[in-house]
Amino acid sequence: MSMSENQPERIGKRVRVIACGMIAREVLAVNAQLGHDHIDLKCIDANYHHYPDRIAPAVDQAIRKAREEGYEHIFIGYADCGTGGELDKVCAAHGVERIEGPHCFSFYMGNAAFEAAGDDMMTTFFITDFLARHFEAFLIRPLGLDRFPELRDTYFGHYERALYLAQTDDPELEEKARAAARRLGLRFELRRTGYGDLTGALAQL
Numbered sequence: 001m002s003m004s005e006n007q008p009e010r011i012g013k014r015v016r017v018i019a020c021g022m023i024a025r026e027v028l029a030v031n032a033q034l035g036h037d038h039i040d041l042k043c044i045d046a047n048y049h050h051y052p053d054r055i056a057p058a059v060d061q062a063i064r065k066a067r068e069e070g071y072e073h074i075f076i077g078y079a080d081c082g083t084g085g086e087l088d089k090v091c092a093a094h095g096v097e098r099i100e101g102p103h104c105f106s107f108y109m110g111n112a113a114f115e116a117a118g119d120d121m122m123t124t125f126f127i128t129d130f131l132a133r134h135f136e137a138f139l140i141r142p143l144g145l146d147r148f149p150e151l152r153d154t155y156f157g158h159y160e161r162a163l164y165l166a167q168t169d170d171p172e173l174e175e176k177a178r179a180a181a182r183r184l185g186l187r188f189e190l191r192r193t194g195y196g197d198l199t200g201a202l203a204q205l
Contacts, residue, residue, distance in 0.1 A: 014038045015205045016066040018059060019077025021046030022130045023104055023198070026167055027077055030195050030202045039205065041077075042066070046130070050142060052082030060090045067094075075205055079103045099201045104128065108165045108196040123160040125186055129167045132177040140183070152185065162186040165193045 019027050021043040031039050042062060048054045059076060066074050076098035080087055091098050101107040105126040106114040114121065131138060140146050143155055162181035166174065169192065181188035 013073075014040055014071065015073040015075055016069075016071040017041050017075050017077050017202075017205070018062045018066065019043050020049070020055075020081065020104070022049060022128070023077055025130070026195055026198060027202065029167075030199050033199070034203055036202070036205070039202075040071070046138070047142075049081070049138075052084075053086075055081055056083050056086035056090045059087060060094075063090070063094045063096060073205070075201075079107055099198065101197065105165060107198055107201070108167065108193045109191070110193070110196050123158060125156060125159040125162045125184065127162055127164040127177045127180055129170070129173055132164065132173045132180060135176065135180045135183075139180075156184050156186065159184070159186055161189055163189045163191060165191055165196075167193065167195055 015038055017027060017039055019041060024041065024043045024046075027039075027041055031041075044055070044058045044062060048058060055078065059078065063074055063076075074094070074096045076087070076091055076096055078087060079099050079101040081103050087098065099107055101111045101114070105128070108128060109117075127135075136146075143151065145151055145155070162177070162184060164174065164177040164181075166177075174190065177190070178188050
């Protein structure tokens with residue numbers, strides 16, 4: 001049998017993780033910690049965070065592509081992320097699982113802890129390592145705040161604090177997160193969560 005004929009069987013023993021680009025670095029870091037060498041990561045555009053209606057169709061297409069490439073084992077590196085249950089419908093249709101939780105802020109904090117916090121989270125703007133690193137490009141410019149700073153109250157007037165959920169202990173990122181909070185006029189708080197429930201989810205693959 002030729003190598004190409006054997007390829008689907010070999011790939012079938014690996015796991016394709018289809019994840020949001022916002023957590024790509026973290027997925028790779030967790031897999032390195034776990035010593036996983038059987039994970040193949042494919043990311044969907046992080047900017048879909050701004051357009052959650054695009055997430056489920058993009059994941060559906062990515063799953064179909066993975067099946068065509070011979071992957072039997074697929075895991076979805078997304079929480080619901082604002083899809084209103086549409087992502088769960090895609091997962092159910094293909095018989096795959098996703099990370100539990102409403103969004104990445106929840107699973108970084110730990111879904112149980114996030115749920116227990118209840119109403120405290122309603123007036124909280126979350127910053128992750130990704131957002132601290134890409135604050136200007138990912139948030140300020142897409143929202144037009146660089147050109148129209150008066151929109152700050154429209155977008156963030158109901159928030160009371162900026163909570164930095166730190167995946168790593170990085171003083172440079174912490175300062176960037178503090179600067180982001182100042183830019184938005186919000187009280188800064190820091191919570192070092194590490195990778196939260198992401199670790200447990202990937203450990204099962």
